[in-house]
Amino acid sequence: MSRTVYIIGIGAISAQTEESIFLEKPIIYNSNIFQAISPNFKEYIPAMALRRMSQVIKMGLTAGKMALQDANVELPDAIITGTGEGCKQDTEKFLESMLSQQEELLTPTSFIQSTHNTVGGQIALNLKCSGYNVTYSQESASLESALIDSVLLLNEKPSLNSVLVGGVDEVSNRITSFGYLNGFLKEEEIENLSLFSKKSEGTITSEGAFFFNLTTENIKDSYAQLKGVTNFKAESSIEISEKITEFLLKNSLRSQDLDIVFLGKNGDLEQDKVYDELQNTIFSETCQLAYKHLSGDFKTVTGFAIWLSCLIFKKQQIPAILKLNAIYGANPKNILLYNLSSNTNHSLILLQKP
Amino acid sequence: MSDLRTELKQSIIEQLNLEELSIEDIDNDDSLFGDGLGLDSIDALELIVLLEKDYGIKLTDPNQGKEIFISINKMAEYIESHRTK
Numbered sequence: 001m002s003r004t005v006y007i008i009g010i011g012a013i014s015a016q017t018e019e020s021i022f023l024e025k026p027i028i029y030n031s032n033i034f035q036a037i038s039p040n041f042k043e044y045i046p047a048m049a050l051r052r053m054s055q056v057i058k059m060g061l062t063a064g065k066m067a068l069q070d071a072n073v074e075l076p077d078a079i080i081t082g083t084g085e086g087c088k089q090d091t092e093k094f095l096e097s098m099l100s101q102q103e104e105l106l107t108p109t110s111f112i113q114s115t116h117n118t119v120g121g122q123i124a125l126n127l128k129c130s131g132y133n134v135t136y137s138q139e140s141a142s143l144e145s146a147l148i149d150s151v152l153l154l155n156e157k158p159s160l161n162s163v164l165v166g167g168v169d170e171v172s173n174r175i176t177s178f179g180y181l182n183g184f185l186k187e188e189e190i191e192n193l194s195l196f197s198k199k200s201e202g203t204i205t206s207e208g209a210f211f212f213n214l215t216t217e218n219i220k221d222s223y224a225q226l227k228g229v230t231n232f233k234a235e236s237s238i239e240i241s242e243k244i245t246e247f248l249l250k251n252s253l254r255s256q257d258l259d260i261v262f263l264g265k266n267g268d269l270e271q272d273k274v275y276d277e278l279q280n281t282i283f284s285e286t287c288q289l290a291y292k293h294l295s296g297d298f299k300t301v302t303g304f305a306i307w308l309s310c311l312i313f314k315k316q317q318i319p320a321i322l323k324l325n326a327i328y329g330a331n332p333k334n335i336l337l338y339n340l341s342s343n344t345n346h347s348l349i350l351l352q353k354p
Numbered sequence: 355m356s357d358l359r360t361e362l363k364q365s366i367i368e369q370l371n372l373e374e375l376s377i378e379d380i381d382n383d384d385s386l387f388g389d390g391l392g393l394d395s396i397d398a399l400e401l402i403v404l405l406e407k408d409y410g411i412k413l414t415d416p417n418q419g420k421e422i423f424i425s426i427n428k429m430a431e432y433i434e435s436h437r438t439k
Contacts, residue, residue, distance in 0.1 A: 048392050051371040105407045107369070108399045 002155050006222040006354055009071025009213030011063040011166075012307040013039060015192075015206045016294045021319050022311065026294055029192045032185045032204045033176055034296060045126070052109050053122070054089040056170035059209035060119035061126055064164055068127075071213035076164040078132035079123050080150050082142035084299020086116030088172035119168055132160075140341030141231040143167030143210070143300040144349065148229050150214050166211030167300030179205060186267070195267035195293035196324075203266035206296030210303025212310075218354050223310035224335075227251050227350040234346055237277040244282060244338065247348050255282045259332035260312070262305045263324065264339030265290045266297040271343050278338070279324065287329030289322040302339050306349060309335045313353045359430050366426075369404055370397050382427045390425075398423060410438030 012018075013036050020027050027037070036059060041050055044062040053061070060081065068076065093110040112118075117135035124133050132153060136145035143166070150165040179185035179202075186202035195204060214226065228251045234240045248254060261283045265275045279288055295304040312318055318329060337349040363377045366386075370393065384390045387398075398419050405411040405422075411433065413419060422432045 047374050051373060052396070101407075105403050107403050109396060112396065 002151075003158070003216045004218070005151050005154055005214050005216060005226045006218050007212045007224045007226060007306075007310055007351075008215050008219055008222050009067040009069070009073065010223060010307055010310050011066025011068075011070060011211045012208065012304070013037070013059045013063050014208035014210070014295050014304055014307075018311060021294065021308070021321060022315065022317060024319055024321055026193060026321050029204075029206075030189065032189055032202075033171055033179075034192070034204070034206045035171055036207045036209075049126070052113070054087055054113065054170065055207065056083070056087050056089065056168055056209075057113065057119055057122050059170065059207070060166065060168040060211070061123050063168070063209035063211040064123045064166060065126075067164060067166065067211040067213045071162075071215075073162050073164075073213055075127055075129055076131065076162045076213065077160040078150070078153055078163045079120050079127075079129060080132070080146045080153070080163060080165040081117070081120035081123070081135045082144070082146035082165075082167040082300055083116055083119060083135065083137055084139050084142045084167075084169050085175070086137060087114050087118050088170055088175045090114040090118075092172050092174050123164070138231075140299050140302075140339065140345045141347060143303050144229050144231050144347045147226065147349070148231075151226065151229065154214065154216055161215055161217070163214045164211060165214055166209060167303040168209035169207055169298045169300045171205070171207040176205060192293050192296070196265065196272075196290065198267060199269055200267075201269050203268050203292065203297045205298050207298060208295060208301065208304060210300070210307050212306065222354040224313050224351040225354050227352050229347075229349050231345065231347045233344060237274060240274065240346065241278065241282050243346070244278075244336075244348060247350070248336070251350055253334060253350075256285060258283075258286045258334050258336050259329040260287045260289055260309075260318070260335045262289050262291065262309065262335060262337040264292060264297075264302065264305070264337075264341070265324075266292045271340060274340055274343075275338075285327065287318065287327045287332075288324040289318070290324050291322060294321065297341075299341070302337055302347060302349060305337045305339075306351070309337065309351050313351070358433065359426050362426055362429055362433075365404055365408065366401070369400055380426060382430075383425050386423050386425060386429075393423075401429075405433070408439075409433050409436075411436050
């Protein structure tokens, strides 16, 4: 029998804050690429270490430490990180140096820190954690893969009690702006809150880090039970509905048992048709929420929805800015997160109030 | 002569992202590693590249760095006698 996994600590850095969302004062951006709101990193990272860290490392390490502090855990047994695009800023810096210096006299720091597993490594170094440390980089399935590994690890090794798991991605000058060229980003600059009313192709993007402390003991302050996580592919809307139903049944639930469904709508005219279909069929009687108009869309953005779900459970409050329909999910107990990326990668995360 | 030392301090602050420091904070005889500025082995690699890039000095033996990167004064003395640009 599998062990029950709980989220007991959360840490998040994004383009919004807890206050901006739950006090209904969302932060407005007028560009299709916007940055996260940085906390005072010096409160979490020594200045001499901070000086050579790029944004993704600072955000990942800080969010990880926030989650540990929140859970009152000093040293986790394992660190599992998901990042869709890794350390883009250092990669760009290194590649630009290669070009400008004709591949000679390249400085080592940006090269060393351009690999995807730098964030997990830096967290381990900072915490002096020599336990299991793995980074997943499977595009939009990166965070979900890290979560699946966390659950498997806690089940395979009953001696382990605490896993720090999270997702992180950053904005960079060049690689992020390639989104204008491949159709990922909208051509016309929009205000983030108008994302769902603009009927055009493409979306908006940002960055963030979302870390969670997982354990198998339900403590008084647990935020949520992580009931299930899966990634899947599907060819049609019927198949998507079937996969969702199958996933819910595996967790002893039906769609009508859901109090809230968090949808990863991103304002892309074509892709959002998939969400529209679900909204009008299996989720028609469920409180539907969206979040990418606040966070932007990026590879590990489902971490933002997990973080929001934890806060909704804790506060028993659903901010109006998230709502897509008029159904009110009173006293929410079951929250399903459904995300679709690049029209091909589907993911489901099921959270339950402990 | 002092211009080279000022130039070195500026380059080190920029290259090693020592955002907290200004030129005035670094004394010419301060230790660059350990209890002084607290630089580490990655910084040593950055300094080796800086010597070659800015002054045309190529260190063939990395152990030489231990004697050259003691302080700003030591670095400046070495640069003055070995620079090719």
